Amino acid sequence: MLSVTEAARQTGLSTRRVRALIAGGALRATKVGAAYAIDERDLDNFVRHERPAYIRALSPRIAWAAAALLDGVQPTWLRAEERSRLRSRLASAGTSRGTWQAWTARLAQTRMTFKASPAQVEAVMAASSTVRSGRSASNLVTDPLVGAVSAAVWTHTLDDVDHLRRTLGLLRSSAGNVTISVPPPFGLPALGADGRNAFRLVVAHDLLTENDPRTVYAGTALLAAITTTEGFKS
Structure with a gap:
């Protein structure tokens, strides 16, 4: 209580x-x-x-800073006093799934979906400009949900998306099996801590936006694991 x-x-x-x-x-x-x-x-x-x-969503630069801190990465795009205030807020944030979903609602500037073959899906996930998220991430606390027929990734810029679209021949589709998200352009230096996956808070957010019960369960478990850690408070 x-x-x-x-x-x-x-x-x-x-x-x-x-x-x-x-x-x-x-x-x-x-x-x-x-x-x-x-x-x-x-x-x-x-x-x-x-x-x-x-409930007010965090601004994109603050939401991404929270994601970085929770994975032990210093958000250099924030001033020192902003980082201090954010650490204090995270320390008392609790584990409410609804709160975190509300706070991270503005992570993406753009989300696009494309129709792709299995080979194109693999190429999207292997591209140097992308990091995996949602079901495609390999840093889940439950069994990986990676599938050969879909992909959820992030890139730094809209130009990266356009390059992938042209190079791989991706076709825009509202019911596509590849989702590519792009953060707002505020100078974010990294999309994740390991270079392969998005920050875990971003992964959890993307999992929780889906309708599949197993995916939502994975997002809930990942969020609980992230928000109960003590490392970011130091």
């Missing part, structure tokens, strides 16, 4: 706003004496369903 203060920290809302949401019936809570206790599952459901109205 969470206090109002803990729920406020996890959602980025003020304690006054949390109490108002409880009073208005938008957020379930149990009265314990003079205080309120909030079940983590209720908070998670609230954030996932009400996020557009109440």
